[in-house]
Amino acid sequence: MRKPCCEKQGTNKGAWSKQEDQKLVDYIRRHGEGCWRTLPQAAGLLRCGKSCRLRWINYLRPDLKRGKFAEDEEDLIIKLHALLGNRWSLIAGRLPGRTDNEVKNYWNSHLRRKLMNMGIDPKNHRLNQNLPRSQNRCASGCATTSSASKEIVSHPLKTRLGENDQLSEAASCLEDSTRCLPDLNLDLKITIDHSSSISIVEEEKKQIDESTLSRDSECDTRPTLLLFG
């Protein structure tokens, strides 16, 4: 049996009080982030380190944006989800001031339903076959209206058994979309306002692909895709 992450006896749970927040913020301002295990005691908090970390990352960090998601942020989340699946921390990493928890909650409460209403399966970003084509729009951002020009370069996507099935499904969906949605420009290269977002995504996908390829290198008929918003 695995030990608990930290001593749980006598620790508080549930919502944080203002005083607790203040103690945590003060401590991190003085000593910086890290060493979450010892932080609670050092900061005079009756919380487990995990709880402190989560509170800081999701709520107290000064660089958090909070508030309503902008339309271009929505677009980006949808596109990144199509590429990366439920890798919320990766997705959130491309949205300055947003946390993985926030992105995940927003996806589950807003975007998922939005896609479903558009006749799109939010799991794999495929068009729902039951709806007439005129009602089907591409999930990967092309049905949105953001004015910002965007680029998503998808690296070769391949199936990794189990956890990454979503990736390959999304990839094949994107591939399909070139055929079924001729108005979608999947040619190559546009720029994006989210500064370095795409190049970093590209890098991360490369890493995913590399680990994928190292497992099954026999197949190399992989599409290179690029989406326009």
Add this chain to the structure above:
DNA sequence: AATAATGTCAACCGCATTAAA
């Protein structure tokens, strides 16, 4: 006005991954 249903979001839990010994 009261109650039920539904939505939202902060926080927790358990597993996976990484780093250190």
Add this chain to the structure above:
DNA sequence: TTTTAATGCGGTTGACATTAT
């Protein structure tokens, strides 16, 4: 190389708010 502890991540839960009946 193996073991162990710390940290990170995604799924899930539960409290509270809002909307519908």
